[in-house]
Amino acid sequence: MKTEFTAEQLADPATAVSSQAIRKCVHCGFCTATCPTYVLDGDERDSPRGRIYLIKDMLERDAAPTADVVRHIDRCLSCLACTTTCPSGVDYRHLVDHARAYVEARYRRPLPERVFRTLLAWLLPHRGRFSWALRLGALARPFAPLVAGLDRSGRLATMLELVPRRRSHGERSPRVRMQAPHPDGPRRGRVLLLQGCAEPVLLPSIRAATVRLLERLGYAVEFAAGEGCCGALVHHLGREHDGLAYVRRNLDAWRGRLEEGGVDAILATASGCGSQLKDYGFLLRNDPDYAPLAARAAALARDLSELVEGEAVQRLKVGVSARIAYHAACSLQHGQKIVGRPRALLEAAGFTVIEPAESHLCCGSAGTYNILQPRIAARLGRRKAERLAACQPDAIATGNVGCAVQIGRFSGAPVLHVAELLDWATGGPPPDALHSAMGDGAVATTAPASVGGGHA
Numbered sequence: 001m002k003t004e005f006t007a008e009q010l011a012d013p014a015t016a017v018s019s020q021a022i023r024k025c026v027h028c029g030f031c032t033a034t035c036p037t038y039v040l041d042g043d044e045r046d047s048p049r050g051r052i053y054l055i056k057d058m059l060e061r062d063a064a065p066t067a068d069v070v071r072h073i074d075r076c077l078s079c080l081a082c083t084t085t086c087p088s089g090v091d092y093r094h095l096v097d098h099a100r101a102y103v104e105a106r107y108r109r110p111l112p113e114r115v116f117r118t119l120l121a122w123l124l125p126h127r128g129r130f131s132w133a134l135r136l137g138a139l140a141r142p143f144a145p146l147v148a149g150l151d152r153s154g155r156l157a158t159m160l161e162l163v164p165r166r167r168s169h170g171e172r173s174p175r176v177r178m179q180a181p182h183p184d185g186p187r188r189g190r191v192l193l194l195q196g197c198a199e200p201v202l203l204p205s206i207r208a209a210t211v212r213l214l215e216r217l218g219y220a221v222e223f224a225a226g227e228g229c230c231g232a233l234v235h236h237l238g239r240e241h242d243g244l245a246y247v248r249r250n251l252d253a254w255r256g257r258l259e260e261g262g263v264d265a266i267l268a269t270a271s272g273c274g275s276q277l278k279d280y281g282f283l284l285r286n287d288p289d290y291a292p293l294a295a296r297a298a299a300l301a302r303d304l305s306e307l308v309e310g311e312a313v314q315r316l317k318v319g320v321s322a323r324i325a326y327h328a329a330c331s332l333q334h335g336q337k338i339v340g341r342p343r344a345l346l347e348a349a350g351f352t353v354i355e356p357a358e359s360h361l362c363c364g365s366a367g368t369y370n371i372l373q374p375r376i377a378a379r380l381g382r383r384k385a386e387r388l389a390a391c392q393p394d395a396i397a398t399g400n401v402g403c404a405v406q407i408g409r410f411s412g413a414p415v416l417h418v419a420e421l422l423d424w425a426t427g428g429p430p431p432d433a434l435h436s437a438m439g440d441g442a443v444a445t446t447a448p449a450s451v452g453g454g455h456a
Helices: 013-024 038-039 048-060 067-074 081-085 092-106 111-123 127-150 155-162 207-216 240-260 271-277 291-300 309-318 332-336 339-349 374-389 401-410 418-425 432-438
Strands: 189-193 219-222 265-268 299-304 325-327 352-354 393-398 413-418
Touching: 013 048, 013 092, 038 374, 048 067, 048 092, 067 092, 067 374, 081 092, 081 332, 092 240, 111 127, 111 401, 127 155, 155 374, 155 401, 207 413, 207 418, 219 374, 265 271, 265 291, 271 299, 271 332, 291 299, 309 339, 325 339, 339 352, 339 374, 339 418, 374 401, 393 401, 393 418, 401 413, 413 418
Parallel strands: 189 219, 189 265, 265 299, 325 352, 325 393, 393 413
Antiparallel strands: none
């Protein structure tokens, strides 16, 4: 696609990256087949190709964003399915990120919209604030029908619907108690586990299961004081400055450990966070004070499925079984290009794994998307839940907390993190949700035939 940026415009690093992305687009339209918003309504402006045209025109003319352009940019989920499909290698991720930052800087949204988005940016990245908000939400849930009738946008009603109906048992604190590595297993490495923001509040059982699993496999798991949100939530709201502040804060928290060496991986149990961590090097590429450290952190970023080996899971498995429908989170399969490993690990653990139809399509979670675009998100969530239900699973597995909460709204089957299932399969406790759904007998386990390389 031809561009007409001036030399002055191209001196801006973000515009230069966007220009390169736009120029790679060949108008083929392959992206429209995998774009969730285009699949729903067939509006070209709600496809990656259409948005590229809108963004190109806005950036080239250095124009103030119009309400129509903003609406179509806002409707993008950043699921990145288009980048998996695109034969030309268009860097749509950084193009739409630039467009969002441009809109945030130059477009004055209506006052209620500004207040609401500011509230989300103030609330969600902070565990303490978010935890108190969930407590208040639980008290307000009985009034959800009244709120739905008064709230024309559907956002407040959706927020109440997203409040967990019950907190998972076990560790409720963002910090979990450490257990000793498995005494019979080899020492595999040292892992920094990202503490995150929403996950430890919504589903603390995920982190507890992850720590148990990794230490059972021989990893030393550490947390860094002063670390917090990965920055993705506010970054995708267009708040570039705030997003980068979170990135720098995490790098400062990790600096000592990374500079002394010995850290084998920085692990994110939420694949949306993992995708963001792997982009730290790009985000701070022009910051001389942080660029080297950001590149090092990005190179160490791992998803759980990249760290755990199927052979180790097979050696430790204790004989559990269940029929699992695997939902591939967009941030994992499209953002990180990790496709087969989670399923292979679940199968190695003894589960029967089925993938649903339309596994490439987003469930509608996408960070704050299911709050800001509740109607589109609900349509996608119901569609995803229907495809998963067709697999007739005992449970649904995913690698992202946002997907788990979103699909859980519409699914009758329990939705679990891959870590919870692998922990159970290698000797951990049955996940609470699965225990409730399948009953005591169905989740009973047998003792491992061999653990830690042959020692009973």
